[in-house]
Amino acid sequence: MSEQLDQKKIQQLIQSHVPGVDEIIVEYVQGYLNDAAATILSTGKADETEDPIEDLIRPMLEDAGGGAGKIDALCIKLSGLLSEVEHKADAQKRPSLEKLAAPVNMIAQRAQINKATRAHAGGTDLAHTKGRSVASQVDIKKLRKAEARIAAKMEKRGIKSRYEASKLINENPLDDDDLLMKVNPILDYTSTRDKIKDIKVEGFDISYAGKRILTNSNIHLVYGRRYGLIGRNGIGKSTLLRNIAYRELAVPTYISILFVEQEMVGDDTTAIRSVLKADLFREQMLRDEASIIEELKKLDEPSPLDERGEVMSKHEIEAKKNEMGDRLNSIMSKLQDIESDKAESKAGEILSGLGFSASDFQRPTKSFSGGWRMRLSLARALFCRPDLLLLDEPTNMLDIPAVVWLERYLRTWKSTLLVVSHDREFLDEVATDIIHQHSEQLDQYRGNFKAFWATREERRKNQMREYESQMQYRAHLQDFIDRWRYNANRAAQAQMKIKILEKLPELEKPEDDKVVTFSFPDPDSISPPVLYMDDVTFGYSAERKILEKVNIDMQMDARVAIVGPNGAGKTTLLKLLIGTLNPTSGIVHRHGRLRIAYFSQHHVDQLDVGLTAVGQLRKVFPGNTDEEYRRHLGAFGITGMTALQEIKTLSGGQKSRVTFAGLAVQQPHFLVLDEPTNHLDMESIDALTNALKAFKGGVVLVSHDERFIDTVCTEMWVCADGKVSKFSGDGIKDYKKMICPPEDQ
Template sequence: MMQCSDFIKTEFPLIDDDLKQYVQDVLENGADDFQDSDEIYEAVGEVLHEIAAEKTEKEIRCICDKLLNMLRPTKNTQNTNGLAKVLHAPVHLGSMAANLESTVDDMKSIWVMQRDDSLKVDAKKLEKAQAKLQEKAEKRQKETPRVGNNAPKLESATASQVTSKKEYKLEAKGNNKTQDIRIENFDIAYGDRVLLLGADVTLAFGRRYGLVGRNGLGKTTLLRMISGGQLKIPSHISVLHVEQEVTGDDTLAINSVLECDIVRETLIKREKELSAAINSGSSDPELSTELTEVYAQLQNIEADKAPAKASVILNGLGFDKQMQIRATRTFSGGWRMRLALARALFSRPDLLLLDEPTNMLDIKAIIWLENYLQNWPTTLLVVSHDRNFLDTVPTDILYLHSQRIEAYRGNYDQFLKTKTEKHKNQQREYEAQQQHRAHVQEFIDRFRYNANRASSVQSKIKMLEKLPELKPIEKETEVILKFPDTEPLSPPILQLNDVSFWYESSKPIFTNVNIGANFDSRICIVGDNGAGKTTLLKIIMGILAPTVGMRHSHRNLKFGYFSQHHVDQLDMSVNSVQLLQQTYPGKPIEEYRRQLGGFGVSGDLALQTIGSLSGGQKSRVAFAVMCMGYPNFLVLDEPTNHLDIETIEALGKAINKYNGGVILVSHDERLIRVVCKELWVCGNQSVRSVEGGFDEYRRIVEQELEAAASK
């Protein structure tokens, strides 16, 4: 390299030390990569031209040739190792191969360059280098956590957006006062996967939007992008996304809700400060004036009515008067999520974002929330897979599919009708155009070489080119779930006789329960949160023993239990196939893949780490794990949480086709109506069967809500 340095100094005597060092470093670092002098010219030629403007490009390229010879002295010897021959006539390789021994030198002279012995690799050195590379690779493998053969990637969602100049100027000047929200031409990706491409969303103030689409397409991610500011909306619009539960501390539940009104809290705090100063003997007249103004502002915002308003919201979401004055730390995660929802409803932001709000609620609270949101005064964007909720609350539906969002007026039922009709029309239009194209193309093919029809043919060709390109409707793949077939068992299958249960040092949860189930059972259990539904399931399965009474079950009864927390307990660091291998070892890979495929987890999806799957996809994996043990009686506790509408429909069909028994705890009204043959209601320390099914139960709940509202 010193030779190159001296050569550069000789050719460019005016070069300063820094530039010389830069050129030298470029040449030194790329010595093994430069294939010819052109690559050296591309790397440093521009710099050399600036140093010596008087030199022509040809002279600089000549210098680059010399630099290449200094860096790679053997680079240009390849043409001297063998004599290049010019072929004056075609060569017949077959005849040359037949006389291989006599013509081998000729063939080499044409096709083979003799290698310089100095370029041959030393076998021992090669072996040593490979050993070092292997050692480095093993070290990297130990330092990097791996799942199977695939290192998990920490992926995150990203968004990009095009903002119009008009809106940008209005926002910059602070003149943007619109309450409508327009997010135009935006993209969202999660890791390497594009979720939305060139999408548009318009949210008109005061309307309620339901965002629907298959699991894993990006609905939750879109809400997070809006609330997190990655997608820009007018800065004066307040946004609240109910996603995380309230932090547990000593704050009372009702005070936790009241704290959301920042204006009211600030005024009350200031009123206390001013009153304390005046009561301590201050004679400053400005304090009295300010206190009068604070009282006026508190009266304007109706601050005295806020506690009653907060109490109504909490009561509607299941908090009785005693619960409202309990510290937030005393509540479980599900109740803290309800508190977060109550805070959002109380604060009334300009844009409220809700993600599966019914997941944490019982049927009574869902009915109350449906009624409350129908009078929501600002803009609402909600992700939900509850068909009844989507038929009751939204004024518009946003349909996410094929990396874009389509807007439909009306509730979910109206959306389905409109979408079906729209797709039928689009398919008819596509088929009609295809027939027209085929007819015109037939004319073109028939008269293409007819001189008398040349002008007609050309006009037909131009007409085809101008036709808009229509595409056939892409049908979404049907979701199919399949529970394993079971062998019938002779009754009695399951019976609880005079069962009472209570935990230590607590009041009874159940007293004198007498219920039974068999393989024909399709039993749905409903009731308020905390009424003991999950406890009843555990007694039925024998996980908990009755305090009083007897549980009888068939000796060959095998339960498949889907817990509402089952999804959260999956190992998030492995993929779905590996999870089944861990749970049920010793089976062929094909059997694990087939099991997952029966629940819609197939292809590359089965090889993704479970932590990267959507909530609905995790639920399907949990179903696959449950059914791999071939149960003959299913106990499903809130199985619809996180499932999309199509999968809930498939779940209902799968339950009806299953030839074992089913006991289901659910708040999804549509699923209950599809599968329920018998309805059990938990409450008041009892379990009773309701004649008239879900319709009768809903009527009872609505009467209770009306009675509570009239108090």
């Protein structure tokens, strides 16, 4: 494609208005403007579905650190360039018409209107409040979207783009430092300590996959407070966190954000080194320090050379040494300020608290399983101490000791925390505030979960009283109006009542709590013995025994919780019970007619996410009608069109419900459940609890949810050090006290 715009002129304009802008951004703007110009020339008009200046170029330049006034002026000039192309296209299209004395600059006018609108709305220039950046400020997510949009346009027009996709997009997309930190520049956080780090965003909307998540919502996060975000499965909690993390909401760029939602990518880096590398600013300072020390050594060599390859004079050497010395002093001061020398001990403390042994510190990250790499992601985030830490169900991959440690660690968290969790005990220990997401709105409450639960019910009652009172008042006014509206003596009064009625605020009826119910079919009876282990030993080799001499006897009324540290063999024990693994020695006896349904903590990996929920059940459990499958799904809250959605569009909790429906199809005698509450919302956990209590068969489960274990199970077995023994204490709270004594003891 030939160039339609003066590329050098565009470069000069950008560099004069945004000094120090990345060269990649300049090239990107040049290419994008040239494609916009090509669109105008080929179609005779600008693309009406988007404004290239306001939709993409302005936000990118603002992210690059340009001032509001200069960017406004620059955008108007760039709009003028496109407007000239539009005028040329129009002249070519209608050569017989008389030319205007000057082009009508519609794009520039639109830019002026947008500027006035933003000023009227109280828009804030966030770029001037940044800390010092030492890395590229290109927003990778926006860049990906823009590249995809351009590629689609080029393909539609049958034209090959003049530029390749941005080099930044192809830079190690799965690099081990990619804990969503690429959406933030590396900030000199020693220079941002005195800035106001509260976050307040009002009147925003969020949609996902065509579904409205939030409408005209407000969120206010006060720096230093810890917020628990709760709401039903599929309501959009994780989507809200991603929008904050990727700065789709207007969060000041000097506020560092970290979102932990997925496991890190494993490589040869050791565990402790991967945690240390997560602090990008410290790493940059250490690299700069090493580089300067190396430079100073070169200056002490005989006849050092300058950048041109010429021998430096003594005066030049001294000046260079002074410059290097000043920079080194500044760096060392900052390293001392952030206590860089204590970093390794802090990283070790975090890893130990999350269950890593000292020998694990030097293991390569690729040698850890997905659950342990998820813990590494959490460790990296805690070590970085961002201004805003976003956690999505952080306790899902943790055992009870690690959960207790995390609770205690987060209670000392000095920055802002926003955590999605359905663990009530965890929220009671950690949260200072609760944000309830429902009905496309966010309601904020002071206090932990218990305080929220009490306050919410009282608030709902007050809202209902206010709603009912207003409805009665409206009915009274309407009755008066209807009776006297056309009566000459009372017409004036009726008109006054009409005005009062019109001015009354529209109150919405408080939403009724939807009752969630789960239901497992009652099994047919079978005579004992039902399920037992006799002197079972299992190991992957003679040297590596996981379990040894295990003896367990379970009947149809069994309600057993298996607890113990991660890696002790709890999941292995469940697999031996269901027959997925065979013992090295000993006997596992299962009744000949015994049907066991198994819920794996990695159940999502077993779902075909390209199918619908009905299609998944039909594929795995063929032989029933679609109506029967939908009935089973409906028993676990997958109703209506949700049952016909592709599984990949469902939330984590909804995927769990699909799996539970699959268990019900099997009509089991025994339910063997490995972390069944992971991803379920509180209402679903309560529904599962009630369903298991009502179930006539046996239940064996592994869980870290204290309330769930306490309500469902009548006995506990501790799996530790290769042994499985019945716990003699009084329930889960005694076990928790035994392994995690209170801090004041």
